[in-house]
Amino acid sequence: MTGAASGVPVTITPCPNGPLLVRGDFRLDDGSEPHRRTVALCRCGVSTIKPYCDGTHKLVGFRTEDEG
Amino acid sequence: MSERLIQVLTGSPDDGAAWADLARAAARISPDALRDDDLQLSLFLLYGLHYGPAEWVRGEWEWHPELLSGRAALEERFEGDLRAQVPVPDEQQGAAGIPDLLFRMTGVQSGPSLSRHLAKKATREQAVESLIQRSIYTLKEADPHSWAIPRLSGRAKVALVEIQSDEYGAGRPARMHQSIFARAMDAAGLDSRYGAYVDVVPALTLASLNLMSLLGLHRRLRGAIVGHLAAYEMTSSIPCRKYADGFRRLGFAEEVVDYFEEHVEADAVHEQIAGRDLAGGLAEDDPETIPDIVFGAAACLHVDGLVGEHMLAAWERGESSLRTPA
Ligand code: FES
Numbered sequence: 001m002t003g004a005a006s007g008v009p010v011t012i013t014p015c016p017n018g019p020l021l022v023r024g025d026f027r028l029d030d031g032s033e034p035h036r037r038t039v040a041l042c043r044c045g046v047s048t049i050k051p052y053c054d055g056t057h058k059l060v061g062f063r064t065e066d067e068g
Numbered sequence: 069m070s071e072r073l074i075q076v077l078t079g080s081p082d083d084g085a086a087w088a089d090l091a092r093a094a095a096r097i098s099p100d101a102l103r104d105d106d107l108q109l110s111l112f113l114l115y116g117l118h119y120g121p122a123e124w125v126r127g128e129w130e131w132h133p134e135l136l137s138g139r140a141a142l143e144e145r146f147e148g149d150l151r152a153q154v155p156v157p158d159e160q161q162g163a164a165g166i167p168d169l170l171f172r173m174t175g176v177q178s179g180p181s182l183s184r185h186l187a188k189k190a191t192r193e194q195a196v197e198s199l200i201q202r203s204i205y206t207l208k209e210a211d212p213h214s215w216a217i218p219r220l221s222g223r224a225k226v227a228l229v230e231i232q233s234d235e236y237g238a239g240r241p242a243r244m245h246q247s248i249f250a251r252a253m254d255a256a257g258l259d260s261r262y263g264a265y266v267d268v269v270p271a272l273t274l275a276s277l278n279l280m281s282l283l284g285l286h287r288r289l290r291g292a293i294v295g296h297l298a299a300y301e302m303t304s305s306i307p308c309r310k311y312a313d314g315f316r317r318l319g320f321a322e323e324v325v326d327y328f329e330e331h332v333e334a335d336a337v338h339e340q341i342a343g344r345d346l347a348g349g350l351a352e353d354d355p356e357t358i359p360d361i362v363f364g365a366a367a368c369l370h371v372d373g374l375v376g377e378h379m380l381a382a383w384e385r386g387e388s389s390l391r392t393p394a
């Protein structure tokens with residue numbers, strides 16, 4: 001993922017026990033256009049639509065002890 | 069009462085007073101507002117005056133004092149029955165605990181699941197019925213929660229607008245969730261005009277939308293509409309995955325599958341913003357809304373749970389979940 005030189009700075013917000021919310025002028029390295037302005041990136045590893053989150057982290061009891 | 073209301077709405081404003089008396093009487097004698105076809109249809113028609121466009125939405129009826137007075141009687145009864153029936157968790161929560169409480173409330177899987185049935189077993193007719201049932205809200209998707217925008221401030225307001233912007237396509241009309249659903253209905257051979265199926269769905273389905281309009285249209289209930297949206301978003305991604313699988317299994321058009329797949333991804337974003345920034349933010353800024361945030365979430369789960377149970381029970385008996393098969 002790369003931030004464009006012009007445009008809104010990228011912010012990444014970790015959600016406790018869940019995905020990373022990404023906002024701003026970002027792009028994915030695979031060249032695909034993000035489908036929406038704010039995306040949730042999976043960090044539990046079990047999403048069926050990676051790199052995006054599909055909520056499955058809730059079914060597998062994914063924990064991020066360090067935050068929130 | 070709903071028949072008289074239709075006569076009033078298509079006739080002259082002078083009939084409003086007589087209708088309001090009828091509404092007050094109907095509110096008094098209803099055995100259960102959530103399952104009362106007449107009461108829920110009347111509320112649906114009256115709330116429709118604030119949305120439109122629809123056949124019955126014209127003229128100056130929106131702010132007509134007698135209709136508003138009759139509506140108030142129906143709403144008081146509806147809210148009273150909800151407050152009495154909806155199970156609310158009895159733990160006391162401070163603002164900081166609200167996001168976690170909402171995720172816990174929506175994490176409990178209770179009873180048989182409509183989405184699981186759709187994924188694995190539903191027939192094509194049942195799948196079509198589920199689109200009809202869903203259309204009562206989804207052709208107006210996001211609208212009832214938008215009433216809350218001017219009633220919030222700060223972080224909660226920013227969060228609600230961020231979610232709603234995505235619901236409304238973020239600048240791309242074709243990606244408005246309402247429009248995606250209308251295309252899904254067209255592709256499934258259904259009528260995508262608002263209210264087309266209002267006569268065939270049961271009271272509970274109308275109650276599900278009327279609940280959102282009730283909570284959205286009263287500033288007093290701003291906590292509850294926020295809680296409602298949080299619960300709705302938190303119970304969407306995973307079921308929508310199953311719906312998408314089901315509609316694909318049954319050979320429905322890509323437009324139908326697209327609606328559900330869009331929600332797998334979108335609502336995994338929305339649930340985080342709704343739980344943490346919207347509901348959590350409101351709870352911090354305006355702690356007196358906390359009990360209603362929890363009530364709104366519980367009411368969403370309760371009413372939509374009843375709709376799901378009704379549909380599964382009807383199909384179990386080999387019947388249609390509609391009042392009269394479409
Ligand atoms: S973080 Fe949500 S599915 Fe992985």
Ligand SMILES: [Fe+2]
Nearest residue numbers: 209235245331
């Ligand atoms: Fe949506």
Ligand SMILES: [Fe+2]
Nearest residue numbers: 301334335338
């Ligand atoms: Fe959503």
